[in-house]
Amino acid sequence: MLIFSIWLFTVVASTYLFAKVSGSLSLVRPNMISIIYYYSFLISSYIGGLLIALGIDDYYMIKRMDHEEYRIIGFVLLTILMILFPLTQLVVGRILGFNASLEFDRYLHEPVRTSVDKNKRIFKLAFGALAAISVLAVAFTLLKTNTVPIFELLKGNTAELAKMRIEAARGFSGVSVYIRNIFGLALTPVLSIIAFVYATQSKGLYWKVVFFMLFVSSVLISIYDLAKSPIFFYLIMLLLAAVYTGRLKLNWRKISVYILAGSVLLVIMYVAIQGVTEVGSFLAYNSGPVGRIILAQISPFFLHLDTFSHSISLLEVKGLPSFIAKIFDVEQVRSARMVMENVFPENIDKGTGGVLNTIFLGEAFATFGYLGVIVAIIYIAIVIQLLYIVFLRLPKTPVVLALFIYFTINIPRTLVGGVSDFFFNPIWILLTVVLGGLFVLEGYFHIIWRFVMNKGKKRVKA
Incomplete structure (x- = not known):
């Protein structure tokens, strides 16, 4: 009873704090912080954490834990x-004079700036080139994969789907990893969001055709290895784009339908991919889709605590991003x-074992123990709140909006993946640089060009 009372009080207090720092926890007004709260923390972590603490989880992963x-x-x-996470964000917001409710409401109702008349041709050429690279990266990924799980499923070859999924996810190395991860998995969906915004705002045939190509490519790269979550996250990205551009007004009826x-x-995916057919598996809290959502994501956190307290020593610098680990002449783990x-x-022996990703606290503990957990909470809370504030205050153009939506979806996903990606994430950095260039072309290239030309004329006269 004490554990449940603590849990209930924490949920109430946390909900209040997250509402203050996000501007809205309403499902009809979704944002980066509210998705983090509902998906990464409450549903994927804290509900399952309660069941595990009470000892009523009856989950296969927790049964492997040696120390209760x-x-x-x-x-x-x-x-x-x-x-601590929302409390840190609240402090950051107060320091920067951030009024979450007012600024998020303003952003939600602010029209999208789509005028690129001054340099429309240059912008379209640059965007078209990036779109072509992304589509080719998706094609490269499919061709490079020895056995594409989605194609095998459609052909009825379901005997070794689990092994094929692992091979599809881990069968890349060297440059091919970057081509797939950066240009295929990351850039393609973001570019499709930009094209979607322009297509809905301008009604131009060019943007409709480009969006269709990028949409098909995004769906393919999301489902080719039969991972279940990427396609849902991509569809949510499109949903957010429609909401933030004013094309869709959410209400409880629509949310219920979605x-x-x-x-x-x-x-359908569970039945087709994993062969789950028993009704009880779908209704039970510790198996099927429900168990996957509330227990599968958080159970490895408890295994991290057990493993790195007794079986394996703390990783220390080996758990940091690879470029930092190399400074100390060690390989990242x-x-x-x-x-x-x-x-x-x-x-692992059967070839069906991948990774046991969990809330970022797991990797933080594996790296520097309990101190690492506290430092990681404060550091990541600061980084996310700064990002949230910056995006709400940037011009609302299709490129900036797409990058905002990308982080809105991928930060919650990364929070249940590890901590090192928040210290150095090459995909995030490169994506920001590429879209930063598009942002300049989108609205400011003509200003920069005029400035450069005027400087040149002055030098000639001198």
Whole structure:
């Protein structure tokens, strides 16, 4: 009863704090912070954390945990996360004079700036070149994959889908990894959002055709390895684009329809991909889709605590981003893979074991222990709140809006993936640089060009 009381009080207090720092926790007014709260923290982490702390999870991963005390220790750390994270963001907002409610409301109703008349041809050429590169990167990914799981599923070859999924996800190395991850997985969906905004605002045939090509490519790259979450996140990106441009007004009836449609699609994917047919598997809280959502994501956190307290020593600098690890002449190691190797060695032997990703606290603990957990919470909360404030205050152009939506979806996903990506993420950096260049072409290239030309004329006269 005490654990549940603490959990309930924490949820109430955390909800209040997140509402203050986000501007809105309403499902009809979604934003980066509200998605983090609902998806990354409450649903994917804290609900399952309660079940594990109470010892009523009956989940196969937790049964592999050797030391039961980490049920309570993990729950305490999650409780600290739920309070300290939004509290840190609140402090950052107060320092910067950020009024979340007013600024988010203004952003939501502000029209999108789509005028690129001064340099329309240059912008279209640059965008078309990037779109072509992205489509080719998707084609390269499919051709480079020895056995494409989605094609095998459509052909009825379902015998070794689990192994094919692992091979499709991990069968890239060297330059091909960057081509797939940066230009295929990351850039293609973002470019499709930009094209979607221009297509809905300008009604131009060019943007409709480009959007269709990028949409098809984005769907293919999202489902080719039969991962279930990417396609849902991509569709949510499109939904956010429609909401932020004023093309869609959400209400509870529409949200109910979307949730129902998403649930049906999820069930179909579970039946087709994993062969789950028993009704009880879909209704049980510790198996099927429900178990995947509330327990599968958080259970590895408790395994991290157990593993790196007793079986494996802390990673220290080996758990930091690769470029930092190389400074100390060590190779980066991802804790999620090490936990999989330690807890489920039989899956590694069979070739079906990937990684046990979890809330970023897991990798933070594996790297620097309990101190690493507290530092990571404060650091990541500051970074995310600064990003949120910056995007709400930047000009609302299609390029900036697409980048904002990308981070709105990918930051919550990264929070349940690891901590090192928040110290150095080459994909985020490169994507920001590329779209920063598009942003200049979108609205400011003619100003820069005029400035350069005027400088040149003055030098000639001198």
